[in-house]
Amino acid sequence: MSEKEHKVSRRQFLTYTLTGVGGFMAAGMLMPMARFALDPALQAGGDTDFIRVTSVDDLTEEPQRFNFTIEQEDAWYTSDVDRVAWVYREGDEIVALSPVCTHLGCTVNWEGNEDYPEQFYCPCHFGRFEKDGTNVPNTPPTRPLDVYEMEIRDGDLYLGRTVQR
């Protein structure tokens, strides 16, 4: 390559340096604010404690609704929030389902519609789930109900986070 092709005029040189320096300074000013605003989206999810929900002896083959309370930390605001689980046992196995509809987040009820016995029913857009949480085909939800992580200590059932299946 010859010298000629690389000729940069004084004007060009000034434009490049000034835009470069100016851009660097603007970035230094704007970057902290952008990162500050993005923070909630970049924060790792916190751990959840396991909370005692019921004694294992009280569980039946029929899903039962259990209410329990977790301590929720929401930025500078800590509060007790109610949680719901639909829990039943099948032989030795215990299943604890989240009541949050996998369509758009409304709340499902066991046998919430008398036309659909033995199913979970969502009133918002008529979503349905089998007893084990699998979504009924041709209703709006596209995946099974989430399940709670669980632990059994001294005959008591403890529930933690919900996980997708």
Add this chain to the structure above:
Amino acid sequence: MLQKIYDWVDERLDITPMWRDIADHEVPEHVNPAHHFSAFVYCFGGLTFFVTVIQILSGMFLAMYYVPDIVNAYESVYYLQNEVTFGVIVRGMHHWGASLVIVMMFLHTLRVFFTGSYKKPRELNWVVGVLIFFVMLGLGFTGYLLPWDMKAYFATVVGLEIAEAVPVVGTFAKTLLAGGEIIGAQTLTRFYAIHVFFLPGALLGLLGAHFYMIRKQGISGPL
């Protein structure tokens, strides 16, 4: 690439004359620090505006986390400063910038004073400048209460007692500013609204007038 986008828009909307009219003027020699170094005093107005832009930007971002409520205000400021990434920096920009803008404004005023630029035909712009000065003081006063800590609270107690000392209308002015008899919940929400909506609105209007007059009258001549 950028040049192509610019040309495409310019071909349709003819934007070149618009920005040239606003931005493309020769800097007179007596105002250009490259000719006379002492001319840097002419930069103070622009620097005041620069810090104001930083105040507005950082303030908008602070408002994403801040709540103007006496129970949560302090906690939210604590959270945004200590838990949110770069919170110290963004709050620091707003906190130190609030003082810096006053310093810059003062230096700019000194330059205008000692170059005699307030004289005919620029008297009105001096008046607008003084109004901007009061709006800035108002922003500093109302913003200072927002963190709702001891310093904030007692600074406002003192400030409102000063307002109360005004003859005849003092008590009325104090109650109006505090939003009642106590300096509390209603004072905080009121100061917040004044700080983030009323005064910035007034400020932008005044700055518009300020810059329009400069554009119209040009910079004042050499001494």
